[in-house]
Amino acid sequence: MNKVLAVARWEYFEKVKSKAFLIGLLVTPILMIAMGVLPGFFASQEDEESRVVGVIDATGKLIAPFAERFQTRYLLNNGVPNYVVMPLAVGPNINLDAARSDAAMRVSRDEIEGFFVVTGSDSVVEYHSKVVGDFRIAYRIEETIKEILAQERVRTLGLAPGILEQLEVHLNVRTVKLSAEGEKEDAGFETVFISAYVFLMMLFLLIITSGQMLVRSVIEEKSNRIVEVLVSSCSPTELMAGKVLGLSALGLTQMAFWAVIGVALSAKFGVTFVALDQGLLLLLYFILGYLFYAAVFIGAGSPFNTEQEAQQITSYLVLFLVLPIVVAVPAMKNPDALWIQILSYVPLLTPTMMALRIPIQMPSVWEILSTVLVMLVSIYGAMIVAGRIFRIGILSTGKSPSLKELFRWIRTG
Numbered sequence: 001m002n003k004v005l006a007v008a009r010w011e012y013f014e015k016v017k018s019k020a021f022l023i024g025l026l027v028t029p030i031l032m033i034a035m036g037v038l039p040g041f042f043a044s045q046e047d048e049e050s051r052v053v054g055v056i057d058a059t060g061k062l063i064a065p066f067a068e069r070f071q072t073r074y075l076l077n078n079g080v081p082n083y084v085v086m087p088l089a090v091g092p093n094i095n096l097d098a099a100r101s102d103a104a105m106r107v108s109r110d111e112i113e114g115f116f117v118v119t120g121s122d123s124v125v126e127y128h129s130k131v132v133g134d135f136r137i138a139y140r141i142e143e144t145i146k147e148i149l150a151q152e153r154v155r156t157l158g159l160a161p162g163i164l165e166q167l168e169v170h171l172n173v174r175t176v177k178l179s180a181e182g183e184k185e186d187a188g189f190e191t192v193f194i195s196a197y198v199f200l201m202m203l204f205l206l207i208i209t210s211g212q213m214l215v216r217s218v219i220e221e222k223s224n225r226i227v228e229v230l231v232s233s234c235s236p237t238e239l240m241a242g243k244v245l246g247l248s249a250l251g252l253t254q255m256a257f258w259a260v261i262g263v264a265l266s267a268k269f270g271v272t273f274v275a276l277d278q279g280l281l282l283l284l285y286f287i288l289g290y291l292f293y294a295a296v297f298i299g300a301g302s303p304f305n306t307e308q309e310a311q312q313i314t315s316y317l318v319l320f321l322v323l324p325i326v327v328a329v330p331a332m333k334n335p336d337a338l339w340i341q342i343l344s345y346v347p348l349l350t351p352t353m354m355a356l357r358i359p360i361q362m363p364s365v366w367e368i369l370s371t372v373l374v375m376l377v378s379i380y381g382a383m384i385v386a387g388r389i390f391r392i393g394i395l396s397t398g399k400s401p402s403l404k405e406l407f408r409w410i411r412t413g
Helices: 002-016 019-043 063-073 096-108 135-156 163-167 189-223 226-233 236-269 276-301 307-326 328-333 338-343 350-360 365-393 403-412
Strands: 051-057 083-090 114-118 126-129
Touching (some): 002 236, 019 189, 019 236, 051 063, 051 096, 051 135, 063 135, 083 096, 096 114, 096 126, 126 135, 189 226, 189 236, 189 307, 236 276, 236 365, 276 307, 276 365, 307 328, 328 350, 350 365, 365 403
Parallel strands (some): 051 083, 051 114
8 A cells, every 4th residue: 555655646746746737727717717708708799880781671661660670779889870771672573583692792792791581471581691600680680570570460450559568578587496305595597507517527627637647647657668667666556556546636636726716706706506415426426437537548548559549549438528518408407307317327427427417406315326336336347457457558568459459458367
């Protein structure tokens, strides 16, 4: 055990003093906060100058009320209209194909921002532009046209024009999280989503960075022949255990630092992102997932002689870490779905899937105990397999082993 701790101390202090670790320690939370804040910030920014929007109106009835509303409702900060409406073709006798072609040429020459077509034959309005990702202008066009058409129907029915304003209802539905006992918790959808998603990203980044560190450390020691000196002083099993323990402590250091930042932000804004019992469970799954992936990474990386070969293999492991991020939204809608529960028992996915589910809806006690048991058994098995591969792989040189050779190492190790 003294040798294991000696290797762990060396791995920990060697990495914790590196510039890459210190930069990542500070930059990662900044990037995560920026990823959560900047998209909404930029999406809320208004335009700085007016934009010209063309209209092709085959009905001949929409252009006047649309231009009046659209140019007076949406204004820039200096009071100038955000949009200038340009009639391109109006009336029932226009050639729609020729009008579309001419309008498209205007867009290509940047004379107009885009144009939309109203045929009057269906409920679909086409908006043509170079930038189809500007959802705000499409939404504003839709809302303005819907209002005009609704008022036209009111007049057709002989109702008072102001009846729409009287019928309009403003309602704000606020989600409130309930505990298993039915008690109200101070956590809405935004808080739950942020806490679950942030923890997923933290777990993803920690496993990826530390796993790559572990593989890189083994490859460097093999390349420099240092590993031959190390195994003369300790056994390969002690060396592997020390590396896993040291880098696990490194990961916990990162986690603790980020947790302090989270607590500070929580105190600053008066928001509880994760309850204490949830935080302890998340920490448990983080440790279990970290140990499991450490064994998988070291088992996958030790047989190879170059970092490029090892990264090619370990990159496939990233897919298992990305999957819970991909299914985060459907999992939040129905965290007790059968397919979500099944994925929670796949060892490569268990830590991230449970980290996703716990802030949303606490799983049952038996499910937590059973998934923890799955992880403990998986860690034990992964450590045995990784140890057998590591014992032979760290001293192997030349051509990388085939799958058949790896299975032979595992059986005879």
